[in-house]
Every structure is written in C-alpha cells, then in structure tokens.
Amino acid sequence: MDEALLRSLIPASIGVLVRRGADFAAAEDAVQEALVEALRTWPDHPPSEPKGWLVTVAWRKFLDATRADTARRRREVRVDAEPAPGPGAAVDDTLEIYFLCAHPSLTAGSAVALTLRAVAGLTTRQIARAYLVPEATMAQRISRAKRTVSGVHLDQPGDVATVLRVLYLVFNEGYSGDVDLAAEAIRLARQLSARIEHEEVAGLLALMLLHQARRPARTRPDGTLVPLAEQDRSLWDTSMIAEGVDVLQRALAHDRLGEYQAQAAIAALHADARTAEETDWVQIVEWYDELVRLTGSPVARLNRAVAVGEADGPRAGLAALAPLAPSLPRYTAVAAYLHxxxxxxxxxxxxxxxxxxxxxxxxxxxxxxxxxxxxxxxxxx
Structure with a gap:
C-alpha cells in the first residue's frame, strides 16, 4: 500500500468534508477514522479511486457521528443523498488546509501539532512521542487547536509566511520518538511547493534538503555530536545537495530574496566546500549580512559573528559578538569557541x-x- 499517497490525500479530503457542511474538527476526526479503515482494508482491496474512497468513508463516519450526537447537540446537518464513490470534489482545498492549520490565532506549538495531524496525517500518539509529552497532553492541545479554527472559512486568505514558519518549526523539532519530523517537514514542503509557486517556499525546501543532506555525519555511533568542521563529508548525501542547490538557484532567479533563500544560500556554501578549510567564509558573511537586513534576527547576528570569526579572525568575531545579549541561546557556546x-x-x-x-x-x-x-x-x- 502506498502510504505516502494516502497521507497526501488527507488535507484535500478534509476540505471536501468542510465544504459539504462539516466543521473542521469533525471533518478532521472523520478523515482520521477513514485512514484507520484504509490502513486495514487497502492492502487486500486497493480502491480504484483512492481520494473518492477516502472522502466517501470519511463522510459516512461524519454522518454516523453526527446522527449519534444530534439529540444532545441539537444541530442540523445535511444528510440528503450520500455522495457515491468517485474522485471527490473538483476543488482541491489542500493549500487552504495548510493555511488553516497555521492560523495566526494559534500558538506556534499548537499550529505545528495541528499541521502534523491534519496535513501530515500523524496520529496523536505519534505526535506526542515526537514531542516527548504524554498522549493525553497532546490530545488536549490538538483538540483546542481544532476548536479555535473550526469557525474559520476555507475561502479566507492565508499567510504563506505563517505556513512556512510552521513547517520550519516542524523541521527543527528534530528526530525524537518514532516519527522523523525533519523528513516529514521535507515531504510537506515538497507538497506545498508543488501547489504554489513562491520563491520562499522553494527557499525553505532547499534549506531543508541541504541541512538534511548533512545529517548522516552529524553524530557518531555513540550518539555524540560531530561539529561541522570535523564531519566526514563523504557521508553527506550528494544527490540531496544537488537537488537543494537546484531548487535554490531557481528560487533566486526570481530576484525576490527572502530569509529562507538567504539561509539556504549559506547552507549551500557549506555543502559546496570539499573540506572545512575550503569553506568560503567571506561569502557566508555577506549572506548573513543579507539575512540580518531581511530579519534583524539576533540569532542571525550570532551566527554572523561565528562567520566573521572564521573570515577575519577570532577577535573580529568577538567584536561582532559584543553588542549581542548574553541571554541569547548559544551565545556562551559561541563566545567559548571564539575565545x-x-x-x-x-x-x-x-x-x-x-x-x-x-x-x-x-x-x-x-x-x-x-x-x-x-x-x-x-x-x-
């Protein structure tokens, strides 16, 4: 069974149910139940129209839940002719579901959790394990997030920057539990990139690919960290690097620079160096200058100080570090390295x-x- 295909159908299926009258929370629950049914039956009886099958079963689950709950909730729901199995609605709401899960009324943690649930198709248990929190805690977080966005219409405009920030947070969560969130973020970014032509979407995808390519060299067999300068670069995934560079170059060709493109350019310069000594630190400093100009981020300034220390010497790096707040994450580690x-x-x-x-x-x-x-x-x- 093609689980990647199944999971890619989740946001579009939720969108179909919402357009038929279900609120977001009920639609998401119904699609999750349909997923369980699909995992049970598809290996032996694969459907000819996967999306139509998923939508039909989810709609039945929604109607069953609504009928059982009608007396208590006193809510009218359209239960006329049940749609026959088929390819589903012509409108694909996948992009709108991305925007909905990254709604500005949600906290960053809730937006990430809801995205992993409604767009990535992970179970509450899987998300809880990835975050190393009890399943009940994560269930409450997701439930609150779903209630928050249930009244938002799919046709309301979404913010691409917010969606990208959520995907970036997913990527940076690491590799805890039984779900590889970095790989999941790349899958979602690929999906988003296929649906929207936006240079920063491409920039984020390139950034993820270039970082992920170095992953095999980041830790030793005993789990200890390997600094970038000491990594065995023969372990880097050259095909993933090539893809990331290609995606980045096509994004930069639009001449609308954004923060993810700038970060990806820095990662590409690291990936391009055959040895640590061959790293073009001067160009990296220039890209950090662009990143600071775009974001004003103290973290970008901190990383720039490291690059300045490599390009112009440790005292220049310490001078670049001096104006920054010592409370910044990694400030003390950077100061230690430069000293x-x-x-x-x-x-x-x-x-x-x-x-x-x-x-x-x-x-x-x-x-x-x-x-x-x-x-x-x-x-x-």
Missing part, C-alpha cells in the same frame, strides 16, 4: 562549562562538557 580560537583557553573552558549547564538537550550538553574537559586537560598545571 578558544583566540588562544584564551582558560576563558574558553569556563564558558564551555557554563554553556553546557544551560544546554537545551543532552547531546549538546555532552558535547560542550567534553569541550571544557578537553581544554582543561590541555592547559599546563
């Missing part, structure tokens, strides 16, 4: 240890602790 490059090992060791204490995950904490221990061991006593 080490400048030869101030006692300060670097102290800062690495300080950064380890505030690290957001175990792998990063372990890496920073090892860096501090390495410098303390190297220092003369």
């Amino acid at each position: 080490e490059r400048d030869g101030d090992l006692p300060t670097a060791a102290r800062l690495y240890a300080e950064a380890a204490r505030s690290a957001s995950n175990l792998a990063e904490r372990d890496h920073l602790t090892r860096q501090a221990a390495r410098l303390n061991t190297a220092r003369p006593r």
